[in-house]
Each structure stands twice: as structure tokens, then as C-alpha cells.
Amino acid sequence: MTIASEEFNSVSTADQSSPASQQLSYFRTLAYAGIVGAAGGLVATIYYFVLEQLLEIVWDSGREFILGWFPAWLPHWHYTWIVATVGGLGVGLCLYFLGLPGEMALVIDRVHDAGRLDPKQTPGMIATSLVSITAGGSLGPEAPLVQINGSLGSWIAEKLNLTLENTRVMTFCGMGAALAAFFGDPIGGPMFALEIPHRRGLEYYEAIIPAMVAGICSFAVFRMGTGLEVGGIYNFGRFGVLPNLSWFNLLEGALLGLVGALAGILFIGIFRLVKWMIQKIEHRHILLALMGGLGIGWIAVLYPATLFFSEQQIETELLAQSASLGVITLLGICLTKMVAICFTIHGGFRGGFIFPLFFTGASLGLAIAFGIPSIHPTIAVLCCMAAINVAITKTPISTTIILTVLSDTTILPVIAISSFTSFLLTSNIGLLKTQRARATESLSGLDVTEAEAGA
Template sequence: MTVSMNFEGAAAAETAPRDLDYAQTMLAAAAIGIVGGIVATTYYLVLEGFMHLVWHTLPEQLEPFFSESFPATNYVWIAASVGGLLVGLTLYLMGLPGEVSFVVEKVHDPGRIDIKQTPAMVVASLFSIMAGGSAGPEAPLVQVNGSVGGWMAQKLGLTLRTTRIFTFCGMAAALGAFFGAPLGGALFALEIPHRRGLEYYEALIPATLAAILSFVVFRLTTGLSIGGMYHFTSIPPLTLINLAEGAVLGAIGAAVAALFVLVFRTVGWLTRPLERRTVLLATLGGLSIGLIALVFPQTLFFGEREIETIIETGSTFGITMLLMIGLAKMLAISCTLHSGFRGGFIFPLFYIGAAVGLAIALGFPQVHPTIGMVCTMAAVNVAITKTPISTTVILSVLSDTAMVPVIVIASLTSFLLTINLNMIKTQRSRSIATGEARPGADAGDRTPDTAAPPLQPEG
């Protein structure tokens, strides 16, 4: 009897979740960051190859087959439709990988993302972006790298708390590489699970380390420059009036975000009858993206490089055209995401903000174009993602400006005005290890800090 009890006790000790000391956690974070940088580099190079093939090589080779009665501009909707078909076939054959809401839910509990969904997410997102969809690579990279971190923790048999830290390290590594702003990427990964501010403080330093190392690996291997992605022609010296403008632009950005949510939900309602017809819905989604692009070619792709076009030549479009482009981009994002395409909406939201912000600056010359664009970009994104701090840091780096005060005012104004505007339904308060939810948290937030249980198949 004693031997049996000792044996059972030893077995329980072997299977009990274990934790790491701080040095071990930081070492693991560094490893996750390096792996994350390699994953981001591989994804980037494959994506660039696909994009060059579909939007440069093939159009040149197929141009002789078009005629005056069927001009080459039709290639846009054909390519987008074929891309949609490929997305649909991927989802049908490989399963439905989760979206942003899925990732946020799994971060809370069980603290990790099922790595089995990684292949479907990689393939579907590559086809989605290749087709010209208004969805970026940040969400796929977050899911892929986040699942790698969680997988590592699962193999080591770690507690839920440490498993979640590893997952955050993977997410931060993805965003640090993609945004080119390691601190902003780490903060974004930690803010996105919540509606009212960062709560998983214990993951901040490990996630930042992972983001920095991923950023270094990504920049070294791709040869991309370090510094601001967008180059504004002039950056005004900040005054108190500019700070007030930031608040006004934050309110306008919040209103724009509310309009986007309305458009998004309307498209979702219209596509609901086709939800179970995966291939047809994705193909029609690709067709709709292509048709929108025939009228507004600026809406193609996820907006990272297209924002630079708005900065350089947007003033020639005029106020009305800029506002129409912003509205068309809302429709393009909605068609993209509701048709099953996989990708993130951060840069598409930035693009909407840039177009509307420049239109405001053209209509009210006292508002500097740089302030108008950057503040509205921040406000629109914050209203949807609830990430005021990280958005401020990211945009300050991307714009290569010293406008943190005015950006943060716009961000916080938008955040406060849209506190009840919920687009990512799974955002919530953290799960407390002791089982005691903090004041104001829902009872459903109470999850004991035990070993991460195995994921159940998604329905």
C-alpha cells in the first residue's frame, strides 16, 4: 500500500505543471524571438514572390491575350476571383483557421494556440493577400509564431501562466518584425486581448525581448532598412493648438470607426446565407474585391505601401475622392474578411485613417496634413483594436515623427469615445491565477493557473 502511494505520488509529481525561473524564461523568450524572426522572414519572402508573380509577371505575359473589347484592366477582377477560389479550396480542404477573435480567446484560456491550425492559416493567408484582399500578414504571423511559443510551453509541461507568456513572446516576435517597432509590437500583443488596457504585465519584458530579437533577425535577413516607413514632406513643430486638434481628430476617427463597424456588420449580414458554402463565398469575395478595385484601384492589397501613395500624391485626389476611397476601403475590408479570407486589418484601418485625415487637412487648411493623417490613422485603429498605447508607439516609429503627444491624445480620445464599441468580441479581462477575478471582471474570467489543457477541436 505504501509503495503504491509513493508510486502514485511520484507519477503525480512528474505530470504536475512546472514553472521556469526568470533567467530560463528570458532565455526561452530569446529563442522564440529568433525563431519568430526566421518564420517572419520566410513568410515575407514567399509572399513577395507570390505578389511579384501575380501582379507583375503574369500581367505582362497575358497582356497580348487582351483586346480593346476586353482590356487588360479585367485582369484585376480575374486574379482576385481566382485567388478567392484558392482561398475557398484551402479552407474546404485544410479546415478553418481562427481569426483575430480566435487568437484572443485562446490567449486567455488555455493560454496557447493550436499549432495544428498553422498550415491552413499560412496557405489561406498567402492566397488572401496574393488575391489583393484588404488583409495584412500581421494576423497570420501572430497566430503562427504564437502557436510556436505555446507549443514549446506545452512540450515542456509548463503552467498556464508561463505558457501564456511564451504565446505572447511569439505574438510579439511576429509584430516586432512586421511593424519594425519592437516595443510597439510587444505592447500591441499585450493590449489586444483586452478592451481596457494591458493586464498581462508579467509578459512585458520577455515579449519585448522576443520582439527585439525577431526584429533584428528579420531586418538582417531581408535587408530592409531600419527606421520610419512613411516619409512625410514636413513635420510641424507642436503647439498647444495641435494638441487640441489631436483631440478633435481622435473624435472624428472614432466616428469613422463606428461607420466602418456598421459597414462591416452589414456585409456580414448579407453574406450570412453563404457561410457554409466556403468555396463559393470566398470566390464571390475575391470577385467583389476585384470589382471594387476596378473603380478604386487604391483599395487593392492591405495598405502598407498604399499609405505612402496617399502621403505623396493624395492631395491631388481632392476631398471627395479621398472620402470615397476611405469608404471603398471599408467595403473592401468587409468583403475580404467576411468571405473567409485570412489576414489582419491593422494596416487597412491605418489606410482608412490616412485617407480621411488628409481629406480633413485639405478641407481645413489650419490642420497640418501630417497631423491630420497620423492622428486619424491612430484614432481609427484604436477604436477597433482597443490598443491606444501600442498604436501610439507604432505610428510614431512608422511615421518617423516626434508627435507622440498629439498621437496619444488622438488615441485616448478615440479609445474613451468608443469604449462600448466592440468589434473583437473575445476581448475581456484577464483570467486570474487564484480564481479571483479583479473588480469589474466577469465570473467567466476566473480560470485557475494550471497546466494548459489540450485544445479541443473547433466546431
């Protein structure tokens, strides 16, 4: 950092913070980042075990017990939509009695403006997200963990009476710790937390190293606590050895990025259509959650692969069963998963949509590979997974890193080309409307965006 920028930051801090606010040195920032990361890893571990127990009770041991009470004339597949609907009712009741915990768009808004997340929303987010995910909703634990661990970082900053700049860094450390644990990637996870607030590139550069320190500590604690293996979780070996990459594979990455971008635009269209359809009852949270549960339940009856948040289903329902799936079936799964995600979000369920979007991309990529055999399935799947996620989240760098780690492959250049192709094609089309350029403090104390400051 230059002397001029340091002077500018000192003026900004004086305007934004009380005289008693504490400005951390660089190494103290890293030390507190490690503490936030370790605490975040512990929180993620506890959340993981609670969620696993709930899923075991509802969809395994509890399912067998309840099915034993089903009358002989009632097919067992009815269990799926009944549980999803009852879960929707549970979500509605959580929202009614515990309030509306922040979704990702609100988290982004709070990071930009206040620089912190509200810890008071944590209990509601924990309860609502656990019910949402256990009910089979197409949302995962990443957004709840971002809210929980991000607010933990904010709480620690508040207790230390830190400046706004330091508070935002600690909030990012909590968010990065959550995603490092969830994605199993101590670099890509924190990078994702830093990319997603913006539509056109990472801008809170001062938080990069602290967030990654927090991510590494969280990753270590989470892996030790859960006993999960380190490394890729998807087996692409079934598709054969990848060929040596050539310029033609890079061209494939760009074309697949185009297809994934179009799929992302389709998802945004479906999302907005569903929102328009429910606008007259959007404040009736119990009714909406009940309808959302019913919708995702019946979609899962027709396409069982669409149930849950899809981290494991990408492997078990798509990759492992790819030999028995046809192009039309895969395209049907892709489309219905998009609808299920929209029903889940608009129903008021709480969770993240990263792995559900990865799932839609994987099904689309397999369909393309089966329809065009010259394209290697591994390349088609990973490029489409990256492209559709980037079209929605605007995170080309972290998405590329995360998918390279999850797949345990060496095709990062191809995934990167697909990611950035989608990023460039959809830069003016967004789902998260709170994504924007960071705000800076002018010397007069007025908030201006980076673009306005440079005009």
C-alpha cells in the first residue's frame, strides 16, 4: 500500500469510526483472522453433524420406520412429497416466529454498507436452514454458514471495537472460513466470499490474505473434526483418461462457456417468472413455504435426482449413473432442477444455491457430451458447471479454483476459459441485485463508488 493510500484510509477511518475505534496492525489482523477461522471451522463442524443427523433421521432410519405404518395401498414414493411439504410448513413457522434471516443478497448489501452482519439473525438462520435442507430443498449449507460465521467475525470485531475497515475484514474472514470448510478448498472458498459482493471482479483486496488465513484455519479444524478426506470428491475416472490439452480443448471451453451462460440466463428468467407469479402472496410466508415444499416434493417424485442440495447427488445421481441416462432425461433433470431451486428460494427456504447450480451444469454438460461424443464428458461437465454458476454469482476466479479442487483434475485452463466466457457474456445480467462496486470515502465524508471516484 502506498503512503498516499494510507493517508486516505486514515482520513476515511476517522470519518467512519468513533475516536476510540481500534485500527489493527497487519500481523494482529492475521492473528485475529486465524482465531475467526478456527472458530468458524468449529461452528461448521457442529452444523455438519447436526445436519447429518437430521438427514439420517428423516430420510434413512426414520423413513423406514414411517413407511412401516403406510397402508398397503399407498405407494412409498408418497413419502417424498409429504416430507417436503411438512418441511415447507416448518420453514414457514420458523420464518413467522423467528423472523426473516438474511438471504445472500442481504448479506452482500450489509457487507458493502455496514461492513458487518447482524448476529441477532443467527438463531433464525440456523433453525430455518436446518429445516429447509432436511426437507429436501434445493439449497445447501453454504449461505447459512456464511451468515453464521460472518456474523461471528462481526461480533468479534465489535467486541474489539475495531474500525469499519477492520470490521469488514473480520466479517470477510468469517465468510471465507465458512466457504473454505464447506467447499473443502482453503483458497477458493475465501476467494468466493470476496468475489460475490461484486459484479465485475474482486475489489476488497485488503481482505484477501486475512480471509485466506481464516480459510486455512477453518479448513484444518473442519477436516480434523469431521474426519472427511482432503481432495476431490467427484470421480471422473469412469469417463477415461483425459487427453492432452490442445488449442481445440480451449475452444471447447469457450463454446461450453457460451452454452452455460445461456443456461444461466434461462435460470434467471425462470426465477423472475416464479417471482412474478407469487407477487400477490409474497408476504404470506407460511403459505409460500408450504407451496414451495409441495412443489419441490412433486418435482422430486418425477425426478428423484433433483432432491436435496446436490453436493453428493452430482456423484451418486449423475456421474455414477451416467451410463443409464439419455440426453433427453439429462436435459429434463437440468430444467426441473432449475425450477426446484426457484421454488425453494421463493418459498422462503434458506440456504445457498452453489451446488444446486453445479448440479444443473453437470446434467447439462453430460447431455452435451452424450449428444456430441467428440467432447470429453469431464470437460463438458466441469465447464458447464463453472459457466452456469458464474452467470449467476459473477465469481469466475474462485469458481475455477473450487471446481479444479473438487474434481481433482488438471484442466484448470479450460475451466477458466469457460468461466470467463460466461462472465463476460452475462456481465450486464444479474440475479443478485445488491452486487456492486465497493464504496469509498471521499475526503468530504460522502460515500461514492469506485467508478464515480475515478470519473
